Each structure stands twice: as structure tokens, then as C-alpha cells.
Amino acid sequence: MQNKKKNLLQVVMDNLKFPLLAILFSFIVGALFIVWTGHSPLVAYRELFSGSLGNFGRFGESLLKTTPLIFTGVAFAFAFRCGLFNIGIEGQYIMGAIFTVGAGWIFRDLPGGLLIILLLLSGILGGALWAFIPGILKAKRGVHEVIVAIMLNYTALYLSNYIVRTVLNPSVLLGTEKKASTVMLPEHGRLLHLSKIMPAFGYSSVNIGFLIAVITAIVIWFVLFKTTLGYEVRSVGHNPYASEYGGISIAKNITLAMVISGAIAGLAGAVTVAGLSYKVDQAAGMPGYGFSGIAVALVGQNHPIGILASALLFGVLANGERKMQMAGIPKEVVGIIQAIIILFIAAEQVAKYLPDIKKKFFKNKTQEVQK
Amino acid sequence: MVVFIALLASALRLATPLIFSALGGVFTERSGITNIALEGMMIMGAFFAILVTEFTNMPWLGVLAAMVAGILTSMILAVLSIHLKGNQVVVGTAINLFATSITAFLLELVWKRSGQTDSVERALTTNPFHFLENIPLIGKLFSGMTPFVYLAFVAVAVSYYVLYKTPFGLRIRAVGEHPRAADTVGINVYKIRYICVGISGMMAGISGASMSLGTISLFREGMTSGKGFIALAAMIFGKWHPVGAMFASLFFGFCEALQIQASTLGFDFVPSEFLQMLPYVATIIVLSGFIGRAVAPKAVGTAYEKGHR
Numbered sequence: 001m002q003n004k005k006k007n008l009l010q011v012v013m014d015n016l017k018f019p020l021l022a023i024l025f026s027f028i029v030g031a032l033f034i035v036w037t038g039h040s041p042l043v044a045y046r047e048l049f050s051g052s053l054g055n056f057g058r059f060g061e062s063l064l065k066t067t068p069l070i071f072t073g074v075a076f077a078f079a080f081r082c083g084l085f086n087i088g089i090e091g092q093y094i095m096g097a098i099f100t101v102g103a104g105w106i107f108r109d110l111p112g113g114l115l116i117i118l119l120l121l122s123g124i125l126g127g128a129l130w131a132f133i134p135g136i137l138k139a140k141r142g143v144h145e146v147i148v149a150i151m152l153n154y155t156a157l158y159l160s161n162y163i164v165r166t167v168l169n170p171s172v173l174l175g176t177e178k179k180a181s182t183v184m185l186p187e188h189g190r191l192l193h194l195s196k197i198m199p200a201f202g203y204s205s206v207n208i209g210f211l212i213a214v215i216t217a218i219v220i221w222f223v224l225f226k227t228t229l230g231y232e233v234r235s236v237g238h239n240p241y242a243s244e245y246g247g248i249s250i251a252k253n254i255t256l257a258m259v260i261s262g263a264i265a266g267l268a269g270a271v272t273v274a275g276l277s278y279k280v281d282q283a284a285g286m287p288g289y290g291f292s293g294i295a296v297a298l299v300g301q302n303h304p305i306g307i308l309a310s311a312l313l314f315g316v317l318a319n320g321e322r323k324m325q326m327a328g329i330p331k332e333v334v335g336i337i338q339a340i341i342i343l344f345i346a347a348e349q350v351a352k353y354l355p356d357i358k359k360k361f362f363k364n365k366t367q368e369v370q371k
Numbered sequence: 372m373v374v375f376i377a378l379l380a381s382a383l384r385l386a387t388p389l390i391f392s393a394l395g396g397v398f399t400e401r402s403g404i405t406n407i408a409l410e411g412m413m414i415m416g417a418f419f420a421i422l423v424t425e426f427t428n429m430p431w432l433g434v435l436a437a438m439v440a441g442i443l444t445s446m447i448l449a450v451l452s453i454h455l456k457g458n459q460v461v462v463g464t465a466i467n468l469f470a471t472s473i474t475a476f477l478l479e480l481v482w483k484r485s486g487q488t489d490s491v492e493r494a495l496t497t498n499p500f501h502f503l504e505n506i507p508l509i510g511k512l513f514s515g516m517t518p519f520v521y522l523a524f525v526a527v528a529v530s531y532y533v534l535y536k537t538p539f540g541l542r543i544r545a546v547g548e549h550p551r552a553a554d555t556v557g558i559n560v561y562k563i564r565y566i567c568v569g570i571s572g573m574m575a576g577i578s579g580a581s582m583s584l585g586t587i588s589l590f591r592e593g594m595t596s597g598k599g600f601i602a603l604a605a606m607i608f609g610k611w612h613p614v615g616a617m618f619a620s621l622f623f624g625f626c627e628a629l630q631i632q633a634s635t636l637g638f639d640f641v642p643s644e645f646l647q648m649l650p651y652v653a654t655i656i657v658l659s660g661f662i663g664r665a666v667a668p669k670a671v672g673t674a675y676e677k678g679h680r
Binding site for chain 1: 451
């Protein structure tokens with residue numbers, strides 16, 4: 001028993017080693033950029049972290065920023081476990097958000113609890129539908145999901161803009177002035193702020209969406225590692241042909257993994273709309289949660305529990321950048337830090353082969369010496 | 372007629388950055404590397420073109436700087452995905468994020484504000500061949516044509532020649548289709564891939580310069596607004612062929628011109644968002660093979676390991 005526990009600890013430590021190294025390295029690189037601006041990195045990082053963790057209100061805001069990242073990170077990881085690269089989370093998020101506003105208008109007369117459940121479900125539906133397209137195209141026609149998903153991201157952006165401008169615009173539904181955003185969600189369809197339960201959160205608009213995100217991560221962990229469905233999905237990701245030989249359908253699992261991934265991304269959109277913005281605005285570019293989600297998932301080693309931790313880190317960084325900016329340090333340092341983390345992790349996937357490379361390298365060296 | 376010429380001229384200008392980037396995409400993908408970092412390399416090109424022009428007042432030096440910036444950025448992709456065999460899409464995503472952040476960072480450092488730079492005094496926004504404007508009827512077409520527009524078509528011709536008429540081009544295509552076979556006959560797979568990724572960086576760099584130096588003579592955060600991904604779409608729509616990519620870029624450029632001028636043309640019965648969507652939807656349809664199927668080079672997206680079965 002003692003022995004087994006130690007092994008578990010070792011496994012955890014092994015998995016933590018690279019992400020921690022990546023984070024450390026990226027903060028060092030970030031520090032170099034800060035020095036370049038003529039500021040002290042220590043001051044900058046102090047501002048960054050006091051801006052996001054300094055008091056309960058700020059911590060609440062950090063949790064608010066963490067919320068969508070948990071969803072998008074878990075969404076990415078689920079598809080990744082099936083060997084799929086879901087770069088389309090942005091689009092699925094957008095569709096989830098616009099579906100939520102639509103449902104909010106259609107079901108506006110329903111009572112609160114029921115309405116909120118319907119809102120979340122329609123967000124899930126929007127994201128799942130949008131992810132179904134790359135999923136089925138990959139499964140049935142062998143089209144690479146990355147390209148289709150990128151194209152669908154922009155399609156979703158413009159489709160959403162169109163809907164915001166026409167179908168769901170207050171000028172159409174309420175006959176008021178034309179606006180650059182949709183109608184607002186009815187009051188009783190909005191998610192409860194945590195400050196109502198825990199007054200310590202104060203002004204922060206962190207809401208039960210955060211709890212929904214945590215629950216989603218735990219549910220997905222259970223599905224992935226404790227159910228037949230999860231086993232099949234992971235098996236296809238690990239070795240599709242062996243899985244098919246063992247009676248697991250590649251096409252079915254690819255489509256399913258993509259749809260579930262999209263459903264989680266859509267839920268992120270629903271929770272953001274129902275918990276924070278209450279509407280969707282016309283947008284010139286991507287919301288960015290999907291791309292951050294990729295980073296979050298990679299740092300979290302594509303494990304839902306690891307993702308909870310890495311989403312918190314990214315949420316803290318995103319929330320602290322404003323206070324750092326106020327101290328005169330360009331907030332883009334945070335973006336640079338995030339990019340370095342991803343690059344490092346991308347190279348890390350390689351580090352698993354490092355012993356192999358080392359061996360080859362040394363072999364070449366010795367050969368040269370012999371010559 | 373005048374309206375149509377104006378529309379066509381606008382389409383040509385808007386297609387120019389797409390042509391450059393799509394050609395860059397053709398080279399990388401033909402050699403077997405997925406390049407979703409075109410957007411990031413374009414941002415770098417756009418920024419460094421303005422930065423260098425601002426300080427030297429020599430716009431062509433700015434173009435050179437854009438090319439160098441593009442190449443250096445592309446080398447991140449090359450090293451991580453060719454030698455270290457990192458996931459090409461992950462690296463591409465990181466490069467896009469990195470380029471967005473670093474340019475915004477430098478913008479604040481140099482111009483002491485965020486959002487956009489000052490306009491450079493000398494840019495490349497005018498037609499270098501004035502005599503063409505005297506041609507009757509179509510003369511107007513050339514009035515707003517920047518040097519980049521001419522360069523883009525030269526680049527198409529050169530790319531076609533290199534890819535299809537030289538041994539080097541044959542090697543590129545071999546590496547993208549079947550790297551192991553290429554390796555067996557003595558082609559250096561890694562070297563070819565490095566060169567191709569470098570070419571794409573150079574092309575995307577010029578593409579960025581054509582947007583900043585060639586259009587608005589300043590750099591603005593988010594100015595590429597997904598153009599790198601439209602270029603990717605154009606490359607696929609053009610079936611990984613330089614001439615095809617050019618026609619696809621022209622078509623997408625025309626759609627954008629139509630969308631911008633829709634209201635003046637009385638062409639607003641199609642919602643502008645649908646015109647914006649068109650390139651992306653068209654690409655998905657072509658990819659899924661419902662109309663004239665587009666097939667990617669076989670080895671695209673997979674790292675090549677020597678001696679690996």
C-alpha cells in the first residue's frame with residue numbers, strides 16, 4: 001500500500017515536471033522583456049499577482065477569467081485524447097453564445113431555473129452542431145479537422161455578426177434603436193453571482209458558472225477514465241487501427257469526441273452569456289478563449305484535473321495584466337509569456353524522445369572522432 | 372464601367388497580400404509542413420516594414436526587413452516542427468500568439484502608446500508605372516496599383532517555375548508526398564523543408580508589408596484580421612498550386628471588394644457577412660469533395676524521422 005502511494009506521487013511529479021519547467025522558463029523570458037522596458041521584473045510580477053490575487057474581489061475576478069478557460073481547456077483535451085486537434089473551439093464557443101441568446105428570447109416567459117437549464121442546453125447544442133461538421137467530415141471523408149475547423153471559426157464569427165445585426169437585434173425584436181449587440185437575456189435567466197452567497201467576493205461578478213466549469217471538468221474526467229465511452233475514445237486516440245481490430249469504430253468515436261468537445265465549448269459560450277455579458281456583441285475578431293484553451297490543455301497535460309490548475313494560472317495572468325499595465329509595463333508581456341509556455345510545451349512533446357536523440361547525437365560524435 | 376474598374380482595382384489590391392501568403396503556404400505544405408502560422412508571420416512583416424521605414428525613411432529597406440522578420444519567425448516553426456518534431460499546429464498557434472504580443476509590445480516601446488503607429492512619411496502606396504494610367508478605358512485600373520500588386524504576380528510566375536520546372540521543385544513535391552522515398556534517393560528532407568518554411572516566412576513577410584506599407588502606411592494592432600487564414604483557404608481552394616492559389620486569392624479579394632463597396636454599388640441584397648463567409652465556406656465544400664475535390668500533399672502535417680518505419 002505504501003509502495004503504491006509513492007508510485008502515484010511519482011506519477012504526479014513526473015507529469016508536473018515539464019509544465020512547471022515551462023512556466024518557470026516563460027516567466028524568465030517574460031522578465032527579460034520587462035527589463036527591456038526599463039522596469040524591474042519583480043515589481044511587474046508583484047503588480048501582476050497582487051492585481052489578480054491581492055484581495056477577495058480580485059481573486060473573484062480571476063476565477064471569472066478562469067471559468068471559460070476551464071471549459072475550453074477540457075474541450076480541447078477531450079478531442080485530443082481521441083487524436084483530434086480541435087482548433088475550432090473559438091467557433092463552437094461563438095455558436096454556443098449566440099444559441100444561448102436566441103433561447104433566452106424564445107423561452108423568456110419560462111421560470112428561472114428551467115430557463116437557465118434550457119439556456120445551458122442550447123449553448124451545448126450550438127457548440128455540438130458546429131463541431132459535428134469537422135467531426136463527420138473527418139470520420140466519413142477523411143478531411144483534416146484542423147483546416148475545416150479554422151474555416152468554421154470565421155464562418156461562425158460572421159454568422160454570429162449577421163444574427164446580431166438582424167434576427168436577434170433589439171431593433172427587430174423590440175422595435176427600439178439599432179444596436180451593435182443582441183437583446184439582453186431576461187433577468188431571471190442570469191446566473192447567480194457568488195457574492196450573493198459569499199459577500200467576501202464583493203464587487204466581483206464571478207458566478208456559479210465557475211462551479212459549473214469545475215463540475216464539468218470532473219464529469220469529463222470521469223467519462224474519460226471510468227467509462228467505456230472514454231476508454232474507446234482514448235483507445236482510438238492511442239492507436240486507431242488496433243482499436244478497430246478490437247471492434248471499436250473509428251468513425252463513430254471521432255465524430256462523438258468532436259461533438260462532445262464542441263458541446264463543452266458551446267457550454268463555455270452559454271455560461272459566459274448567462275453569467276457575465278447577458279448578450280452577444282458584434283465582433284471584429286475571435287474571442288480568443290479557444291486558442292487559450294489549447295494552451296491551458298497542453299499545460300494541464302490534457303488531464304481535466306491538471307486543466308483546472310492551469311486554467312487558474314492563465315486566469316490569474318489574464319486578470320493581473322491590467323494592474324501591471326497601470327504600473328507602466330505593457331500588458332503584452334502576458335501574451336508573450338503564454339506564447340513561450342506553448343512553444344516550450346510543443347518542444348516538450350519531443351523531450352520524451354530526448355534520450356533517443358541524445359543517443360544518436362553521441363553516436364554521431366563518436367563516429368566523427370573515429371574518422 | 373468606371374464603377375466596375377474601381378471594383379476590380381480594389382479587388383486586385385485586396386488580393387495582393389493573399390497571393391503572397393498563399394504562395395508561402397503552397398511551398399510549406401508542398402514540402403509536408405502544415406503552416407497555420409502565416410497569420411503571425413504576416414503580423415511580423417507588417418510591423419517591421421513600418422518600424423524600419425520609420426527610422427530609415429527607406430520603404431524598400433522596410434520591405435527587406437519584413438522579409439527578414441518573416442523568415443526569422445518562420446524558423447521557430449522550422450526548428451520546432453522539423454528537428455524537434457513538435458506538433459506543427461501547436462507551434463503555429465503559439466507563433467500567432469507570440470507575433471500578436473511582441474508587435475504590440477514593441478509598438479508600445481517605440482511609439483509610447485498602443486493601438487497603432489504613426490504614419491510613415493514615405494510608403495509604397497502609389498503606382499510605380501505612371502504611364503500605364505494613360506491607357507484609355509482601363510487606365511484607371513492602374514492608378515491605385517502599388518508595387519506589391521505587380522510583385523505578387525511576378526511571385527506567382529516564379530513560384531510556378533520553381534515548383535514545376537526545376538529539379539528543386541520536383542524535390543519539394545517529392546518530400547511532401549513521400550519523404551522516405553525522397554530520402555532514399557538522396558534528397559535531404561530536412562534541408563528542403565527548412566528552405567520551404569523559410570520561403571513561406573519571406574512571402575508572408577512581404578504580404579504583411581503590402582498591408583501596412585502598401586495600403587495604410589502605418590501598423591495597427593489586429594490589422595491582419597485573419598488574412599493569414601484566408602490565405603490558407605486560398606491555398607487549399609487553389610489545390611496547392613501557385614496559379615490556382617492566385618485565382619483563389621483574386622476571387623476572395625473580389626468578394627471582399629464587393630463587400631466593402633456593396634452599398635455604393637447597390638449590391639446590398641446579399642448581407643455583407645455572407646460575402647465575408649464565402650471564402651471559408653467555399654473551402655470547406657471543396658475540401659469535403661462535393662465539388663472538385665482538393666487533396667492535400669500526402670505527408671503534410673507529419674514530422675519525418677530518419678530510419679523510422
